[in-house]
């Protein structure tokens with residue numbers, strides 16, 4: 001069976017301009033992703049976890065078609081992804097709602113671009129607002145909604161135009177812990193109801209184990225897939241307290257074991273990047289003073 005999404009030997013390199021004071025500017029290649037291989041099945045909930053700066057968002061942008069790989073390819077239903085399309089819905093960390101539109105109009109937006117007639121559009125949008133538990137809030141504007149509610153609307157908007165795949169880039173990272181947990185179980189319920197293929201990016205190990213059927217652990221930059229772990233829970237929404245289940249705790253430890261060296265490496269990279277930036281800045285400044 002062909003995979004819904006097949007990421008094959010994907011590389012991504014950015015050319016980053018270094019500011020060397022007024023001396024010169026050099027564009028240097030920075031490898032963000034290297035040799036990424038991953039197949040995602042139809043209807044699967046795949047979580048990608050990795051340290052800060054390892055290329056998670058870069059990978060999601062490639063899947064969304066917002067940027068192109070420097071090497072390799074990504075296939076959706078066997079065909080290369082060539083750009084953004086309504087077959088993929090995206091939910092970002094920041095709510096990305098139109099502030100001048102009501103919740104209902106925000107959800108209707110994708111349907112409008114798809115050419116769905118007005119009446120039908122409204123009915124579908126209302127159905128998805130109900131699905132995310134916000135019936136009664138249709139006419140509120142984003143500033144009248146809490147962070148969690150805004151993110152529910154963003155999810156409803158992405159689902160309303162019926163994409164095959166939902167791409168989620170740390171969608172709950174900006175929320176408080178309680179709201180995050182509520183939305184995690186809501187998302188599982190929605191996934192069980194819609195059976196969309198979901199690729200969910202996170203920093204959070206607990207979130208990864210709770211949501212994913214499989215969790216792909218990434219290395220520090222340049223990001224590679226270090227290991228893919230199966231999470232064998234069947235009925236996650238009906239289990240009372242899954243997070244304290246011994247198997248859950250074991251999986252959380254296993255992923256942390258894989259991740260901790262990468263987190264340390266990523267932190268060292270960050271420190272050396274800022275030291276280098278400081279050094280270049282002071283060099284540039286020194287040269288200016290002598291000139």
Ligand SMILES: Nc1ncnc2c1ncn2[C@@H]1O[C@H](COP(=O)(O)OP(=O)(O)OP(=O)(O)O)[C@@H](O)[C@H]1O
Nearest residue numbers: 014015016032051052053054055056057058059221
């Ligand atoms: N447009 C760009 N131009 C240059 N470098 C970039 C660009 N986008 C990302 N990078 C670099 O690529 C690397 C990966 O970035 P990315 O945002 O994908 O990581 P991430 O894992 O999503 O990080 P975080 O968890 O902190 O959000 C970083 O070193 C980043 O600085």
